[in-house]
Amino acid sequence: MAEQSFDLIILGGGPGGYVAAIRASQLGMRTAVVERENLGGICLNWGCIPTKALLRSSEINHLLHTLDAYGFAADNIRFDAQKVVKRSRAVANQLSNGVKHLLKKNKVTVFDGQGKLAGKGKVAVTKDGKPVADLAAKHIILATGARARVLPGMEPDGRLIWTYREAMVPPAMPKSLIVVGSGAIGIEFASFYLNMGAAVTVIEVMDRILPVEDAEISAFARKALEKQGMKIVTSARIQGTRKGADSVTVTVEAGGKVQDITAERLISAVGIVGNVEDIGLEGTAVKVDRTHVVIDEYCRTGEPGVYAIGDLAGPPWLAHKASHEGVLCVEAIAGLHVHPMDVTNIPGCTYCRPQVASVGLTEAKAKELGHEVKVGRFPFIGNGKAIAMGEPEGLVKTVFDAKTGELLGAHMVGAEVTEMIQGYTIARTLESTEAELMHTVFPHPTISEAMHEAVLDAYGRVIHI
Structure with missing residues (x-):
């Protein structure tokens, strides 16, 4: 040859x-x-x-x-x-x-x-x-x-225990589902099956879902998902998994209590x-x-x-x-x-309902790195377009360096935020400060106006709350 x-x-x-x-x-x-x-x-x-x-x-x-x-x-x-x-x-x-x-x-x-x-x-x-x-x-x-990634005792079998591949081509929609792992992949599948009518339980070893996101955004997302009917167990340790004829049972220890959770199918989403x-x-x-x-x-x-x-x-x-x-x-x-x-200039997006998107440092990480910060927030309930769309649940959060005005990070949860995060990503790439962002004219009525207001809020100039 x-x-x-x-x-x-x-x-x-x-x-x-x-x-x-x-x-x-x-x-x-x-x-x-x-x-x-x-x-x-x-x-x-x-x-x-x-x-x-x-x-x-x-x-x-x-x-x-x-x-x-x-x-x-x-x-x-x-x-x-x-x-x-x-x-x-x-x-x-x-x-x-x-x-x-x-x-x-x-x-x-x-x-x-x-x-x-x-x-x-x-x-x-x-x-x-x-x-x-x-x-x-x-x-x-x-x-x-x-x-x-495959965890011992939770090896995918293509029928009862799924990876993302099997979860993407179900022969029928399960009536109940356990999702192990609450990163972007796990939460997206959990949201999909929940909105298709399944009873969904998410099990996460960390103390919160979407653990790479800003803690405030994670908490908001959890509250919204639980309001929709999703069950979420955090700080959890899986002690064992048992297969039935057409179900899976997971023994979970969380909060000092041990419980068995049973569902028709289980999705393992614990990393790669x-x-x-x-x-x-x-x-x-x-x-x-x-x-x-x-x-x-x-x-x-x-x-x-x-x-x-x-x-x-x-x-x-x-x-x-x-x-x-x-x-x-x-x-x-x-x-x-x-x-x-x-x-830190790479945006992350999770396409659950509500969507989650972020770029840059979380508030906690910025403080850990020694920054004195100014933090701004704006809720979707103060945004006319979000209310008109019937999507009033959401939050935009901005984190600035108090001394230089550098945009350290931006974090969002709500409708269409995966499309909007690019605005903050461009701002970080261009090394924009709060001054440029404040002087930027945002179109009305759009949900993106919440991005402007979150900047204004960090400096005590918010208009609509």
Whole structure:
């Protein structure tokens, strides 16, 4: 088999890998992508995109059951679970095919198979154990992503205990559900199934749900979800799991009490581990720390010519972080002047109902780092558009450095906040202070006006509360 040469080889065609490949092609590099499953990776096929399609269906189901508040009525409201899943899968397939088109348009060569480092500047590609191609390049980017973490005693079986994959394609909607883990993935699935009519219990080992978020926002989200009927158990320790014929029982210790919680199905959403196996790291200077490849600010590993991006390279585990790293890495390889990524400028979004979004430091983290802070808050109940939409439950919180006026962080919960957080993200990227934000004119009537008011509130100038 003749060796094929490229300027850059990328292992993995997810949101990090395919974006890096397109940018490399734009910069004139002969680029190859090796992908063992579907282009677009977990994000497009089994993560970000299809889950949003599911959540959209659950939002519609919620609206159909609250029509009276808007002056409408409907009888015999029902849904077809298979059609809900089918639509989600169709959205994923459409976008995966779109990635295939983009790579072809940018003259990126795609190899279907498993890529593995095979010596300095070498990659061997196999499919079902059979050789597919031998590749060579001066630069190799590892973008193999991550997979769901499995806890002992809670191993997924595809029927009673699910990972995100099974949770995305249920053959029927369960009447009851346990979700272990309350990060973004766990809470999104909990919200989806709750709004589709299931009785949902969330179990979290930490003392609050959405533990990476600002504590005030976490508390607001918990209250809103519990008001909808979700049961939440925090500071919990799982002592054991038992399977029945068509149910799962979890023994949980929390608050000094032990209880059994039984449901038809259980979703394990307790984090992820990097896909570091079988990619040829043995014998290289690539360092792995807790299943993630260690990189520097330009995505370089300890092995010259080998780089890593995305979930494989550690938190935050977000598609947009992976894409940005891909561009940064390729531009650094090309010799362009690039700014190392500031992870505090990466927004995080959780698409439950109500939505949660944030960027920068939490109030507690800012104080821990020694900042004297000014904090502003504005509730959605003071916003005309939110009330008109029937979405009065929400909060915008801003955290400023009291001495310099730097926007240290912004935290939001409520309708459409995942769309609005970008305003604060741009402000942080531009190093804006409270002065620029106060002088910015926000359109009326929009929920985004709450962002302006939260800034004003931090400085005693709020208008509408």
